[in-house]
Amino acid sequence: MLEQVVLDQKAGKREYDEKVEAFERKLGELQRELRELAVPVVIVFEGWDAAGKGTMINRLMQALDPRGFSVYPISAPTVEEARRPFLWRFWTRTPERGRIAIFDRSWYGRVLTERIDKLVDKKTWQASYEKIRSFERQLADDGAVVLKFFLHISKKEQKKRFLELEANPVMSWKVTNYDWKHHRQYEKYTQAIEDMLAQTDTAFAPWTIVESHDRRFATLKVFSTAIRAFTERIQPRREANGSTGASAAVKESAPQAPAEAGLNGTSLLDSVNLSRTLTRRAYERKLDEYQERVRELEHQIYLRRVPVVILYEGWDAAGKGGNIKRVTKLMDPRGYEVIPVGAPNDVEKSHHYLWRFWARLPKAGHITVFDRSWYGRVLVERVEGFCSPEEWKRAYREINEMEEQLVSFGAVLVKFWLQIDEQEQLKRFTERQEMDWKQWKITPEDWRNREKWSVYKTAVEEMLARTSTSYAPWTIVESNCKLYARIKTLQTVIKSIEGKLG
Template identity: 55%
Template sequence: MLEMVDLGKKLEKEEYKKLMPDLERRLTELQQKMRELGIATTLVFEGLEAAGKGTLINRLMLPLDPRGFKVHPVHPPTIEEAMYPFLIRFWKKLPEKGRLGIFDKSWYERVLAERVTGKVSKKECQQAFNEILAFERQQIDNGVVMIKFWCHISKKEQGKRFKDIQKNPSLSWKIGKEELKQHKAYDDYIEAAEEMLEKTNSSQSPWVIIEAHDRRYATTKVFEALADAWETAIKKQQATVKKAAAKATKLTPRNVTVVSALDLAQTLDEKTYREELESYQKRIRNLEHEIYIHRIPAVIVYEGVDAAGKGGNIKRLTENLDPRGYEVIPIAAPTKEELARHYLWRFAREMPKAGHITIFDRSWYGRILVERVEGFCSETEWRRAYREINEFEAHLADFGAVVVKFWLHIDQDEQLKRFKERETTPWKAWKITEEDWRNREKWPKYESAINDMLANCSTSYAPWTIIEANDKYFARIKALKTVVKALEKALKKS
């Protein structure tokens, strides 16, 4: 692909002066319209050193409202960032609706610089391609406009620019050992770039090759590409018939489901419970330190029907742990800031770093449970979420994270009993709300959604464990056993 690029393309100064005022005006007006429509944009600038990425970004910023964009210069991951799956730091930087995120280098460094320098293996590189494609598709499916620019220059041109920069006392610091190494390995970088362009080019997130020898030509091509993409997005949005708020999906209850067939009569006597609780809590305390030594992160998800005992279960899991090594994240309804981004954004920000444990009291599964049943998202969105969630969890598992997911289930009689107990117990009254009673009335609808979730999102790398929770003692010990088993399995592999 790159050998066919015509790097001799030029734009004369007079022609440039004629084109730019109109392009600048278009971008200024289109940015405002994109903000009004709430459409986010992600721009990726990739290319070899001295290809002019910074200059192009700087020129692009001039006609834009600075309140509506943010530039993210991407450097090699810090020690802290390297303790997370590589896409997590980019999840955190995604633009909210109506804003523009500009990346000077990006997640593609995983398959470029890190590949050429040998920091990632061929297997990891191929895995990264799949993870990147999933990551980008998820953003685009959520309405984001994404354009990726590859700024291309020849080895000869790069060498010439390096010399010019080195002659300038104010800029010479930009050319160090790493830049000179890249120039020497130019052919290796181009080979990596060729594969990257081939494997990650799509109609939804295309690569735009910028012939970057002539800065005027490169500038107008970037401006035109962005203006065209924004105009297309605006027309598409305006052409879409405005639909009413998503209606709650009609769910047909099944006669026999996974959760309806559970044996909820399983119990554990108090003496056995106390003995096993002490034993497993000691073991988990030791495992917490062992996974820290081996830098294994753990993600533990608690979901379940209201009053199933998630809080008590989490308490028994954590009460003997070192508080410096874990965090419990209670999940409530999304805030305005969170609603302005992909629904997984708020969860990506809370992932544990290597060697730590994060426990979620409710999670991203709200997308295919409460949001589905209550009509807070469309059917297209919640059906798409099964794949998105599996891909998100695969990214965690590929990094080496242990992913444990619990569904705590009780029957309706037990739930009613616990609801009434909460209403009549002063220190428990805060736990029961009108929403809990409303959810109870929709039990059959939730049961259908639960069974679809269990069927579609239980994988070898992130399986669901169903906890029969009518008996709290039984439920707590089963959860502790499951965590111990999962952590021990991960340590054997390390």
């Protein structure tokens, strides 16, 4: 593939001067339109060392309004970054709607340098193609333009440029032994690059190979490619006259929700045995023991660098808060965090809905407890119409993919649904209203949600069916008896962590 590229294409100075100014102006215009349409843009630059990525990015920056983009130079992950799933540092840098994120090198490092330098094993880099496709598809489905450029030069040209740099006393430090080593591995890299192109050149995130011997030619190609892609995105939106949905092209490539396997007409929630109880005496005996054990396990996962995610969903007043307090009671605060999830703030709203959760994933060795979670997408956002049916239907797959990445990174993931019945909820609401110091816990919104019990129930059942996976099963916690529920969650957490530690 790469060897068929005609590298010596050129643009004359006159042609360049004529075109480049018009291109720059056009890019500025399109950037403003994309901003108005709230389209996020991701631009990736990969390429051979000395192919001119830095210069190219700077030219692009000059054409753009600096209020609307950020540039992220990517090198080896920091210690903090290496303790999260590998896409974490990229997810957290995805742009707000209407902004452009430019990556100088990117997540493709995993299948290029990290592969060649054997920083990850074969299974890991091979598995990352799927994760990368999923990442880019999720962004595209959310409305992003994803552009990927590979700046290509020949081995001979690279050598020439290295020697030139070395001859320049100010620049010579930029060429290291490491660069020469990579130069000698040019053919090996070629193989990796071709694999990468074959595996990740998709309709929603296409690669453009940029012949980069001549910098003017390369610049014009990058600019014109960006102009074409931006225009294609803007055109249908303009015609749709302000519709904010994803473009037609993206819609086509959006995956279908998986078939309704597991939804067999009977109600899972109705079959939960809510009569399970525990005496206070049995509860207190076990509580201390389990809390001590959780603290021990917290230390062990810290030493073994295992990340742990525990998430709670459940009906209002099902007892999530009290349950979390019991599970974390004896934990060392240096090792865990409770993240209560409410409505997204302005900044969060202008990102992909999973962005704020990616950002809060624990680092290896730590525990994060989510009090409500990303499942809000298929619960409250679905029921209240905060997202479109297309969006919440797509979310099952997106969530499964995120959880798969967590688990394949080595995390323990525990998901609790706290189940109570309608009568029990009514009892607890009434109690709260009557007890002076608990009144703040009950709001008119709680009563409104209660009226939608059956709509929520449908959403919960579908969620449980579609997102109970082999790697991330749900645990339904019978919670009419709070004592029983607390002991069950403690037991489940202990068993899950012990299972991981082996």
